[in-house]
Amino acid sequence: MPLVQITMLTGRTADQKRKLAQRITDAMIEEAGARREAVVVAFHEVASESYASGGVLMADKGK
Amino acid sequence: MPLVQITMLTGRTADQKRKLAQRITDAMIEEAGARREAVVVAFHEVASESYASGGVLMADKGK
Amino acid sequence: MPLVQITMLTGRTADQKRKLAQRITDAMIEEAGARREAVVVAFHEVASESYASGGVLMADKGK
Amino acid sequence: MPLVQITMLTGRTADQKRKLAQRITDAMIEEAGARREAVVVAFHEVASESYASGGVLMADKGK
Amino acid sequence: MPLVQITMLTGRTADQKRKLAQRITDAMIEEAGARREAVVVAFHEVASESYASGGVLMADKGK
Amino acid sequence: MPLVQITMLTGRTADQKRKLAQRITDAMIEEAGARREAVVVAFHEVASESYASGGVLMADKGK
Numbered sequence: 001m002p003l004v005q006i007t008m009l010t011g012r013t014a015d016q017k018r019k020l021a022q023r024i025t026d027a028m029i030e031e032a033g034a035r036r037e038a039v040v041v042a043f044h045e046v047a048s049e050s051y052a053s054g055g056v057l058m059a060d061k062g063k
Numbered sequence: 064m065p066l067v068q069i070t071m072l073t074g075r076t077a078d079q080k081r082k083l084a085q086r087i088t089d090a091m092i093e094e095a096g097a098r099r100e101a102v103v104v105a106f107h108e109v110a111s112e113s114y115a116s117g118g119v120l121m122a123d124k125g126k
Numbered sequence: 127m128p129l130v131q132i133t134m135l136t137g138r139t140a141d142q143k144r145k146l147a148q149r150i151t152d153a154m155i156e157e158a159g160a161r162r163e164a165v166v167v168a169f170h171e172v173a174s175e176s177y178a179s180g181g182v183l184m185a186d187k188g189k
Numbered sequence: 190m191p192l193v194q195i196t197m198l199t200g201r202t203a204d205q206k207r208k209l210a211q212r213i214t215d216a217m218i219e220e221a222g223a224r225r226e227a228v229v230v231a232f233h234e235v236a237s238e239s240y241a242s243g244g245v246l247m248a249d250k251g252k
Numbered sequence: 253m254p255l256v257q258i259t260m261l262t263g264r265t266a267d268q269k270r271k272l273a274q275r276i277t278d279a280m281i282e283e284a285g286a287r288r289e290a291v292v293v294a295f296h297e298v299a300s301e302s303y304a305s306g307g308v309l310m311a312d313k314g315k
Numbered sequence: 316m317p318l319v320q321i322t323m324l325t326g327r328t329a330d331q332k333r334k335l336a337q338r339i340t341d342a343m344i345e346e347a348g349a350r351r352e353a354v355v356v357a358f359h360e361v362a363s364e365s366y367a368s369g370g371v372l373m374a375d376k377g378k
Contacts, residue, residue, distance in 0.1 A: 001166055001261070001303060001310070002258055002259065002260040003129055003131075003166060003168065003258070003259040003260070004256065004257075004258050005070070005256075005257045005258075005259075006254055006255070006256050006257075007194070007231050007233075007254065007255040007257075008253070008254040008255070008284065008286075012284050014122065016283055016284050017115075017120065018115075018120050018123065019279075019283040020279055020280070020283050020284060021115035021118055021120055022118045022119075023275070023279040023283065024256075024275075024276055024279055025115070025117065025118030026118065027271075027272055027275040027276055027279070028258075028272070031268055031271040031272050031275065032260065032264055032268050032272060034260075036118060037116065037117045038305070039116065039117065039118065040114075040115070040116050040127060040129060040166065041114070041116075041118075042070050042109055042113065042114050042115075042129065043109065043113040043114070044070075044107060044109065044113075044233060045113065046231055046232065046233065049206060049207075050206060050231065050233075050234065051229075051230070051231050051232070051253060052206075052207075052210035052214070052229070052230040052231075053226065053228065053229050053230075053253050054214065054225045054226045054228065055213075055214030055215065055225060055230075056210070056211075057203070057206065057207050057210055058253070059203065060207065064134070064135070064177060064179050064184065064355060065132055065133065066132070066133040066134070066318055066320075066355060067130065067131075067150075068131045068132075068196070068318075069128055069129065069130050069131075069154075070128065070129040070131075071127070071128040071129070071158065071160075072127070075158055077238040077246070077248060079157055079158050080238055080239060080241075080246065081238075081241075081246050082153075082157040083153055083157050083158060084241035084244055084245070084246055085244045085245075086149070086150075086153040086157065087130075087149075087150055087153055087244075088241070088243065088244030089244065090146055090149040090153070091132075091146070094142055094145040094146050094149065095134065095138055095142050095146060097134075099243045099244060100242065100243045101179070102242065102243065103240075103242050103316060103318060103355065104240070104241040104244075105196050105235055105239065105240050105241075105318065106235065106239040106240070107196075107235065107239075108239065114127060116127050121127070133320070133357050133359075140301040140309070140311065143301060143302060143304075143309065144301075144304075144309050144312065147304035147308070147309055148307045148308075151304065151306065151307030152307065162306045162307060163306045165306065165307065166303075166304070166305050167303070167304040167305075168259050168302065168303050169298065169302040170259075170296060170302075170359060171302065172357055172358065172359065175329040175332055175333075176332060176357065176358040176359075176360065177356070177357050177358070178332075178333075178336035178340070178355070178356040178357075179352065179354065179355050179356075180340065180351045180352045180354065181336055181337045181339075181340030181341065181351060181354065181356075182337075183329070183333050185329065186333065190292055190323070190324070190366060190368050190373070191321055191322065191323040192255055192257075192292060192294065192321070192322040192323070193319065193320075193321050193339075194255075194319075194320045194321075194322075195317055195318070195319050195320075195343075196317065196318040197317040197318070197347065197349075198316070205346055205347050208342075208346040209346050209347060212338070212339075212342040212346065213319075213338075213339055213342055216334075216335055216338040216339055216342070217335070220331055220334040220335050220338065221323065221331050221335060223323075227368070229253060229255060229292065231255065240316060242316050242353070247316070257322070266364040266372070266374060269364060269365060269372065270364075270367075270372050270375065273367035273370055273371070273372055274370045274371075276370075277369065277370030278370065288369045288370060289369045291369065291370065292366075292367070292368050293366070293367040293370075294322050294361055294365065294366050294367075295361065295365040295366070296322075296359060296361065296365075297365065
């Protein structure tokens with residue numbers, strides 16, 4: 001019953017998320033023995049002003 | 064100090080969330096001995112293109 | 127496909143978690159229209175030195 | 190590689206999140222020995238009807 | 253800066269987690285344009301009495 | 316009612332977590348206007364074989 005939760009910046013297309021869900025689900029089945037129907041993938045998308053690395057908001061990087 | 068975080072598809076009304084928060088909080092108090100004021104419930108709602116089961120986006124199911 | 131993730135202190139019995147899972151799942155079905163088999167509940171249990179409210183570790187309260 | 194995920198009500202400004210990210214990252218470095226570039230902070234902001242304490246939605250408090 | 257958090261039952265070997273981390277990271281890079289060094293994968297493993305689907309603990313299934 | 320959840324490698328002492336909880340709670344109060352008693356901090360600690368960056372488990376780094 002693996003739950004895969006992905007936090008990433010907004011801006012990916014539905015097709016990108018479609019392919020990510022497929023590949024991650026396949027990996028959970030093939031490497032961890034999960035049943036296909038039990039794998040859930042959820043994308044939590046955050047704005048660039050809500051995400052920081054190294055203490056700097058993504059919105060401020062490259063400025 | 065239980066934290067209850069619920070990831071679900073968007074589309075539930077405020078009243079549905081109100082009743083869920085009440086019932087889940089009551090369950091935490093009655094079954095787990097939590098203090099009422101210490102129970103927090105947060106709903107993280109995701110679009111149907113950001114949620115997949117079995118490797119298929121909810122947005123693609125039933126197509 | 128609601129995912130319910132509960133963070134709480136260690137120390138609850140399997141029977142307490144059993145009843146919590148039942149009641150929370152019933153609430154998701156009855157109040158939010160979820161399908162039973164799609165509701166997942168996971169308990170993340172943390173030690174009293176890994177949990178703080180008001181800036182004070184649970185392990186330090188009541189001292 | 191600490192990941193800091195903050196769930197809070199919507200309504201904070203970018204500048205508030207900027208300062209939170211700075212201070213929390215500094216704390217992770219100075220108190221826990223994290224490398225600066227390895228600290229990630231993400232803000233998950235939820236509406237007042239998606240957040241409850243004591244079984245009552247924030248949207249209903251003070252009514 | 254994608255964060256991938258996986259909640260699953262305990263019992264997978266280090267090698268299974270190694271391969272999952274590799275494949276999921278590759279998927280994030282190839283499908284979502286992530287930079288390799290920015291992808292973090294964390295496994296949160298829970299006991300079978302701390303995980304339920306359909307309102308039934310994994311520990312109780314098959315009994 | 317901010318919830319701060321920190322995923323990091325095991326190995327920090329109670330005193331390190333004590334100081335992190337204090338400083339992060341102070342930051343939430345001073346920068347985001349949170350009430351002290353409403354700030355919750357939880358540490359989710361994972362083993363080095365359950366944490367990867369760049370697709371490589373922490374347990375494998377430096378080998």
